[in-house]
Amino acid sequence: MILRDVQNEYDERNVYLKRVGVKGVRYPIVVLDKVNHSQPTIATINMFVDLPKNYRGTHMSRFIEVLNEFHLEINPKKIREILKRLKDVLNAQRSVIEITFPYFIKKEAPITKSESYLEYNCTFEAEMIDEHLEFFTSVSIPIHTLCPCSKEISERGAHNQRAMCNVTFESKEMIWIEDIIKIVESNSSAPIYTLLKRPDEKYVTELAYDNPKFVEDVARDIALELKKCDKIKWYKVEIESFESIHAHNAYACVSSDELHA
Amino acid sequence: MILRDVQNEYDERNVYLKRVGVKGVRYPIVVLDKVNHSQPTIATINMFVDLPKNYRGTHMSRFIEVLNEFHLEINPKKIREILKRLKDVLNAQRSVIEITFPYFIKKEAPITKSESYLEYNCTFEAEMIDEHLEFFTSVSIPIHTLCPCSKEISERGAHNQRAMCNVTFESKEMIWIEDIIKIVESNSSAPIYTLLKRPDEKYVTELAYDNPKFVEDVARDIALELKKCDKIKWYKVEIESFESIHAHNAYACVSSDELHA
């Protein structure tokens, strides 16, 4: 029996669609790991292509077929291949993939060296237009911020809190997520750990108190370090601090586009 | 044209369903406000009844019709009426309603008396079995906790963070949400505000530093105050503290059932 291909029908509306595809696909993937070579994780994936004005629909199942070919080896080189394949199998000029996944790093506590894992949420966002590829990596890094104003005006203590720093960048060559994390953690009031024994807790408490930073400070300090990194073409740094004295958050954003505007 | 009532069919499977109904209904409601008499808000509502073993289905549209009658006056007395009506129109023995809504209170900053609104998430959860009603109220109250261990072992500073305290209670007579909030905030390291000017920030920073509390301390102190309140028949206190030195949370829970176990 032949089943009619409705998607393939000629479309007279003459409307070009910039993006059509699948969203929220949950899939097991394997990514590169600086220490352990590879790391299995679980991704939330969006994949799109453009749709010429005279085709009625795209073929949603083909996106999953392409994902099936590549999901066990997700890295910048393979993402380029995925985007080419998507354009080919879907007769498109543009293809887009967005892959968000948790990435775990084993960390040592600062004093006792107790080990534990911390999660960093990552995203690869890539778009291919004809043969041209744009590729962005994002990393979300939980950090600790201690308020300089609160420290300055108070006779004792200073409010501090968990914050989330998100760095998005485009690079000339491969940059390890681990290297971005190191820059961010060393420019926060203190890094965050999953396991801290008492001597470690003393250390991070005092470290944070000695490094008071507004979200504005964190954004600027990270930006200046990223600026020094030759491999990076473009970056954006966002900090959102879950203020302990409020129920809302403080936010700062800087990008390399207007760093010294 | 007569449309067959499929739900009303005789069901031979002989299986009793404890709860059938609608979930996640978003609806504008009006609740009581201690200061302003009434407050418009927006609720997420679940409504269920039981289904006798020989009926195939319930009638989902009738839940919405009952909600239409009552949504502009949601209070304990009306909730009793809603539950009766649900049992009547759906021929049920049991009926359940769960109404979750944000509730705003105007607060004064501690020193400058600057005013702003803070959101407290509330839930009414009520079940009627035959003529018997069980009615629970929950209030989620954002607070500030400062770690006693961190303060004790560190030469300076102490980690602190936003936390969420959830109090659920059953009462003999009407208790204002405002009164529960007062008990919780006064037993935290410090209350949380939407608007704090510099003198206020100094005040809450020092207040928190002078009132270090584990989640365990907050739970116990609130429990002991609720115990003194004659109107309360039963309560549970939960604290979840968004630890600023970790990416996970600290938690404590106490209920009146085993207070002195």
Next chain:
Amino acid sequence: MILRDVQNEYDERNVYLKRVGVKGVRYPIVVLDKVNHSQPTIATINMFVDLPKNYRGTHMSRFIEVLNEFHLEINPKKIREILKRLKDVLNAQRSVIEITFPYFIKKEAPITKSESYLEYNCTFEAEMIDEHLEFFTSVSIPIHTLCPCSKEISERGAHNQRAMCNVTFESKEMIWIEDIIKIVESNSSAPIYTLLKRPDEKYVTELAYDNPKFVEDVARDIALELKKCDKIKWYKVEIESFESIHAHNAYACVSSDELHA
């Protein structure tokens, strides 16, 4: 006692911050309502300004003070005033506000005319740079989509599902949210209702079956109607369909920028 203004310190890092401010402020607001003149609702609000390179920090409390002045009358004209005020009180060149809120409309079921409320999530997103204002409105509209391919190839039935259509637009003059909703609902397979009696359910089932639409179709049909609307300067239409045969979603996006590319 004079409390030092740390934020006001001279900053030597020479880094311009494009956006600093508050995120996730939950606040009661009042918006315009086409039928009832005004509607109280609850917003999640972000407010930002830029920070010149030689200032250490912004003053977070002033954002809330500005919100306090205006929250009971949120409309395009007032948003222009909010943005001006933010620039003034924070000595900024740019100011941004993003206000997301649920908006309820009373709808009549198609046959029985039974009334109920349906929630549409809305966002106002506005940025002022010097005296220039950009203002975008978004409306999220739940709709019903029925798959043309499934209908065509199957001997009976067709898979259908809930979908969410998001329309973002910039307009030359005030456009009612209600008018956008009408365009979207009339171009879906069928509108969605909170209360449907049996004759209504029959109607929408048959309506959807008679109007099979891919997400691509919905996007194109809405785009062509928006194109006819003289008041609209720019628009983007996104549809995400929660496919009933998959656990992931189908997506299509079109914008006026490349409508006939």
Next chain:
Amino acid sequence: MILRDVQNEYDERNVYLKRVGVKGVRYPIVVLDKVNHSQPTIATINMFVDLPKNYRGTHMSRFIEVLNEFHLEINPKKIREILKRLKDVLNAQRSVIEITFPYFIKKEAPITKSESYLEYNCTFEAEMIDEHLEFFTSVSIPIHTLCPCSKEISERGAHNQRAMCNVTFESKEMIWIEDIIKIVESNSSAPIYTLLKRPDEKYVTELAYDNPKFVEDVARDIALELKKCDKIKWYKVEIESFESIHAHNAYACVSSDELHA
């Protein structure tokens, strides 16, 4: 330097805490897999113990240390060991662990046999009181439901949608998640797949149309199958159907406690 153990202080408030511990710990774990022996995944973990009335606090870091010992081998036997260890290292009478994780199964499309992965969210919830263990497993299974009323009253078509079925059970001996999934999928209107080619889509469309089921039907049919399973001591079945004609959901729940009440 000796750091004082504040948690260990004598507490005079005389309040017993039923649960203290850590919430929302994100950790890489390895679970059993019926086909591939083991499956790496990522868990969200809560761990609690009780706290006797005369101790001020628990030791939060020890929960993570116990997790470190066991995270690469999470299964019912190991969970018993985790709970014993938690009680030992924290001097508690009760210990609780809740582990929620995505679990992927490779599925074949019904006609073309095309393979793809589908995610099932799982939870292990176990509590040990003295030597007694209670152990519950939950599995969330996305399914397809087609409305019998809509089919019956409409001349063509029938509304259908994605639904989520959650089965929680206590068993006498090990039951594979795969076996529960099979029971649920075979009692829905149709299973859900990540990859369907046109002949598969025709098949599932017609299958669903030929198997119209209310949430009440799905709950009852699954309950009756679980009842036949000798290994199961107790179960609860919940279905939430994301109704395509509404923006809210239909819900049914049945448990073995009152199956024939």
